[in-house]
Amino acid sequence: MQNIRSVSLNSIIEFLEKNGEKPYRANQISDWLWKYRVSSFDKMKNLSLNLQEILSKNFFIDAAKITTQQFSDDNTIKVAFTLFDNQAVEGVLIPSDKRVTACISSQVGCALGCKFCATGQFGFSRNLSAGEIYDQAFLLAELSQKQYDLPLTNIVFMGMGEPLLNYENVILAINWITSQKGMGFSTKRITISTAGIPDKIEQLAKDNIKVNLALSLHTAIPTVRQELLPVANKYTLERIAQALKFYTSTLKKEVTFEYLLLKGINDSLNDAKALINYCSHVASKVNVIEYNPVTNLPFEKSTPENTALFLKTLFAKNLNVKLRQSRGKDIDAACGQLANKERNT
Numbered sequence: 478m479q480n481i482r483s484v485s486l487n488s489i490i491e492f493l494e495k496n497g498e499k500p501y502r503a504n505q506i507s508d509w510l511w512k513y514r515v516s517s518f519d520k521m522k523n524l525s526l527n528l529q530e531i532l533s534k535n536f537f538i539d540a541a542k543i544t545t546q547q548f549s550d551d552n553t554i555k556v557a558f559t560l561f562d563n564q565a566v567e568g569v570l571i572p573s574d575k576r577v578t579a580c581i582s583s584q585v586g587c588a589l590g591c592k593f594c595a596t597g598q599f600g601f602s603r604n605l606s607a608g609e610i611y612d613q614a615f616l617l618a619e620l621s622q623k624q625y626d627l628p629l630t631n632i633v634f635m636g637m638g639e640p641l642l643n644y645e646n647v648i649l650a651i652n653w654i655t656s657q658k659g660m661g662f663s664t665k666r667i668t669i670s671t672a673g674i675p676d677k678i679e680q681l682a683k684d685n686i687k688v689n690l691a692l693s694l695h696t697a698i699p700t701v702r703q704e705l706l707p708v709a710n711k712y713t714l715e716r717i718a719q720a721l722k723f724y725t726s727t728l729k730k731e732v733t734f735e736y737l738l739l740k741g742i743n744d745s746l747n748d749a750k751a752l753i754n755y756c757s758h759v760a761s762k763v764n765v766i767e768y769n770p771v772t773n774l775p776f777e778k779s780t781p782e783n784t785a786l787f788l789k790t791l792f793a794k795n796l797n798v799k800l801r802q803s804r805g806k807d808i809d810a811a812c813g814q815l816a817n818k819e820r821n822t
C-alpha cells in the first residue's frame with residue numbers, strides 16, 4: 478500500500494492507464510486529495526465505484542484529524558492532530574487584531590533537544606509527510622472560519638520539529654498550500670522557523686523558496702548558544718551568518734531573529750551588544766519573545782527591568798525590534814510549550 482499523497486501526478490496517470498482508466502481522472506483525484514482534502518476514496522463522488530475500489534486496494538490516504546481542542550482565555554486554540562499511525566502532533570490557532578495565525582508542526586517530536594523547549598525533551602519520532610503538514614494548515618483554516626468567522630491569514634512552522642530537517646516534505650506541503658489546486662495561500666504569509674541548519678538555509682535560496690525565514694537565535698554569544706541549543710555545537714554562529722548572507726542576497730529578503738528572553742541567561746547589556754553586532758552582519762529584524770515557563774525546566778522569564786533595558790539598548794542602535802507577547806499560556810500553547818502532554822505524561 479502506498480501513501481497516495483506522496484505519489485506524483487505522473488505515477489498516478491501511469492497507474493490509471495494500467496488499470497484501463499482515462500488519464501484525466503488523475504486531476505480529479507488530485508482535487509479530491511488536496512483541494513477538498515477528503516479522507517477516503519469513497520468520498521470521490523465523480524469516480525466510478527470500481528475505480529474507488531481499485532484505488533483503496535492499492536493506496537491509502539494519510540489524513541490527519543483533529544482529536545482534541547483546548548481554548549485559552551485569550552481565544553488561542555490548541556489542537557492535537559492524530560495521524561494515520563496513531564501518533565500525534567500539536568498545532569495552535571492564534572487570533573489577533575487583523576490576523577489569524579496557524580502554528581503548525583513539521584515532525585513528530587524533535588531531535589534537536591533545545592534546552593528551553595518542551596518538545597525537545599521528548600526526542601524525535603518521525604518526519605511528517607507533506608500531506609500531514611498540509612492537513613494541519615487546511616484543518617486550522619477551517620477551524621478559524623468556524624470559531625472566529627475569519628479566514629486564516631498566516632502560517633508559521635513554529636510547532637513541533639525542525640522544518641529544515643524535513644526539507645522535502647515541508648517544501649512539497651508549501652507548494653500545495655500555495656497552489657491554486659490546493660489552498661491557494663499566499664507565499665508571503667508563510668514563515669519557516671529554524672534553529673539554524675546552514676546548508677538547508679542555502680538550499681531555500683537556491684530553490685527560490687520565497688516564504689519568510691525566522692532564525693531561533695536566542696543569543697549571539699557562541700558558548701551560551703551551545704548550552705541552549707545543542708545543534709550550535711555542530712553549526713557555529715559564523716557559519717549560520719554566512720548561510721543567511723547568501724539567503725538574503727540571493728532572495729533579496731531579510732530574516733527575522735527570534736530571541737527568547739531568559740532571566741540571567743541572555744538578557745544582560747552584554748547580550749544585547751552581542752545581538753547588535755550579529756545583526757550588523759545580516760539584513761534582519763528582531764522579535765524579542767517573553768518566555769513561558771515549562772514544567773521541570775530551569776528557566777525563568779526575564780524581569781521587566783532587564784527586558785526594558787535590553788530593548789532600550791537595541792532601539793538605541795535603530796534595530797527593527799518587536800516585543801512579542803506569547804499567547805495561549807494557560808493551555809501550554811505558547812512558544813516552546815508544545816509537547817503532546819496528553820500522550821507523553
Ligand code: SF4
Nearest residue numbers: 587590591594597638
Ligand atoms: S525549539 Fe524547535 S528545534 Fe528546538 S527542540 Fe524545540 S521544536 Fe526542536
